[in-house]
Amino acid sequence: MSEAVTTKPYKRKRKKTFLSNARKYAKRGYYGRGSHMDADTYQYFVRILEVFKQGFENDEEKEIFVGNVFEQTENKEIDCSCNQVGCRVIEMLLPFANDHVIQRFITKFNEDIRPLSKDRFASFVLQTLVRISATKFFDTNTIVEQKENYKSFCIKTSKFLLNNLEDYIWDNFGNRIIRTCLCSLMQVPEEENIIKPLEDIKCEAGLEIPDEFIEIVQEYGQRLIVWPQFNELCNLELTSGFLQVLLRVLKKADSKLLKAYLEKLLSGCFVSDTVDQENSKNLPPGFMSKSLLMLVETFIQVAGKKMFKKNLETMFKGRMLKxxxxxxxxxxxxxxxxxxxxxxxxxxxxxxxxxxLGEIIQKGYSSVVLALAQSCQRLSTKQGTFIQSLIKALNCSDCEEYFAISCCRLLPYDKQNMPSNDGLQKEKLSLQGSLLLQTMLNFNKPIKIVNSLLSMDTNDLKGLFSNPMGSHIVDSYVKATYVGEKSREKLARKMQGTYQELAASKYGSRSFEAIWSVANMKAKLHIMEELSNKDGSWSNSEHGKIIAAKINLALYKRNKENWKTSFNKGLNVTKVLEDILN
Incomplete structure (x- = not known):
């Protein structure tokens, strides 16, 4: 008889960090790609990465550390920037460097910017310098003389790249520097994950962009829109990413030029004369490649009302389900x-x-259903229809009492497959399902959701409220504008007999606090009586101690009247503060 083959569950291999790779290659005698770096300098930079990762006790200690590191790079700025590990350290620490250090690097990069802007490592330092220079220019704490230096560097770098656009737009590193330049000039956030530049930056409210910055952005836009290779720019991932950035900055710099881009994209790239606009089975070219699709999504974000409507009618109407x-x-x-x-x-x-909705959920795209619900809430439309459609999709038409739990699981109701009380607490519920329930609780008429929750077995509800996803549902229930006071009181009464277990668990304690925050004095007294009369071991648990302190359980056990008096005083102080603030 052959032995049963047991298969271990697949574990995703953890990707090695940059730091661990740097240590590994040093042992083999490789000291980073790019420009040569001797062993001692390389090991010094690796130690810098280690120390920075560990953090600092205060800002003064960090400032001294950063200053010491940049002393070691003096007269070696370019060599260090062109090395893999040196580039990482400089890029990481520059946002925390003083003006003298930043100006030193700017001077060195200005001497020969052409090769550095295409270097696989130094180009990242150049991006960081542009980003910091623009931030410093808009910082109200920067002295006037320094502001002009930073402004000059931003303009010089941006114009250099503009004058050589034909070379740099197709280059992976140059292209990304241009994106940083455009975003920095117009102070539009970059979508990429970047180190937060500079601490304690203060910019004026209603930021005023200099005319020179706006003119540079406009010149980029005017030059590219007439390029013979415009369609090719849209179809390549690298250049499509650049156009996405350009559209976002043009929204702030030149709305007329932005409209010209949107017209050109919609008529010349996103749709085709060969696509039958009335036939929903055919998709326009804009949906057929990742590069164009990302441009379509950016189009949606930046378009004005008329262009948005035109895009809807041309590309989406009649094709939404597909x-x-x-x-x-x-x-x-x-x-x-x-x-x-x-x-x-x-x-x-x-x-x-x-x-x-059932087809969409079954396909695994429940985030579409959530977006639909959120739009129903935001626009105050189709809310009742949405709830009925979701009830039908989850097979709850004849058993609406199970709608809430089916929604949390985002699975059609099946009596044979309902979780036990303990199982519900430990089950991995659907994030989108939990958010859906929270959204529907904020509809204008959430009575079906409220009734479904209140009709659940008390222990099932305790399991749901003790679940990492389910615990947030209580917040929406007690805070929702259209969930009435009587419904909140019903929930507080419904949960009687479970408060000890709720207060003792990590996520249940969150739910306890939410219910406690809206309970009236009569309900609070019932809760306190339940907690004080039962076995007090719950109040010795990690989360129970916190709850016991917040509700002042010790005082209640000693003297109920004093507890009520102190509690009412606290309520009165809170009310006075709210009146003052409002």
Whole structure:
């Protein structure tokens, strides 16, 4: 008889960090790619990475540390920047360096910017310098003389790249520097994850962008829109990313030029004359490649009302279900719903999807259903229809009392597959399902959701409220505008007999606090009586101690009247503070 083959669950291999790789290669005698670095300097930079990762006790200690590191780079700024490990250290520490150090690096990079802007390592330092220079220029704490130096560097770098645009736009490193320049000039956030530049930066409210910065951005836009290779720019991932940045900065710099870009993209790139606009089975070219698709999504974000409407009618109307069921395009559907700004735009799109929520959930794209619900809430439309459609999709039409738990699991109701009380607490519920329930609780008429929750078995509800996902549902329940006071009182009464267990668990204690925050004095006294009469071991648990301190359990046990008096005083102080603040 052959032995049963046991398969171990797949564990994703943890990716090695930059620091661990740096140590490994040093042992083999490799001291970073790029420019040569001797063993001692390399090991010094590796130690810098280690120390910085560990953190500092205070800002003064960090300032001294950063100053000491940059002393070691004096007259070696370029060599260090062109080395893999040296580049990482400099890029990491420059945001915390003083003006003297930053100006020193700017001077060195200005001497020969052409090769550095295409260098695989130094280009990242150049990006950081541009980002910091722009931030420093807009910082109200920067002295006037330094402001002009930073402004000059931003303009010089941006114009150099503009004058050599044909070379740099196709280059991986140069292209990304241009993106940083554009975002920095217009103070538009970069989408990439970057180290937060400079601490304690203070910028003026209603930031005023210099005309020189706006003119540079406009010149980039004017030059590229007439390029013969414009369609090629849209179809390559690198240059499509650049155009996405350009669209976002043009929204701030030149709305007329932005509109010209959107018209050109919509008529020349996103749709095709060969696509039958009335046939929902055919998708326009804008949905057929990742590069174009990302441009479509940026289009949705930056378009004005007229262009947004035109885009909806040209690309999305009649195709919403097909797009919602495709892995590559369901994000676009979410974005469209998020940026719909009136019922007239949203309602026809909703009608295309509302009868197919089950298909969308089954396909695994429940975030589309969540985006639909959030738009219903935001625009105050189709809320009742959405709830009924979701009830039907989750097979709860004849058993609406199970709707809440089916929604949290985002699985159709199946009596044979319902979790036990303990199982519900430990079960990995759906994040989108929990958020859906929270969103529907904020609808204008959330009575079906309220009734479904209140009709649950008390122990099931305790399990749900003690779940990492489910615990947030209580917050929405007690804070929702259209959940009435009587419904909140019913929940407080419903949970009687479970408060000890709720208060003792990590997520249950969150739910306890939410219920406690809205309970009236009568309900609070019932809760306190329950907690004080039962076995007190709950109050010795990690989370129970916190709850016991917040509700002043010790005073209640000693003297109930004193507890009520002190509690009422606290309420009166809170009310006075609210009146003053409001």
């Amino acid at each position: 797009l919602a069921l495709l892995k590559s395009t369901h994000f676009s559907v979410q974005k469209v719903m998020k940026f719909c700004n009136n019922k007239e735009q949203f309602d026809p799109l909703f009608d295309e999807l509302c009868d197919h």
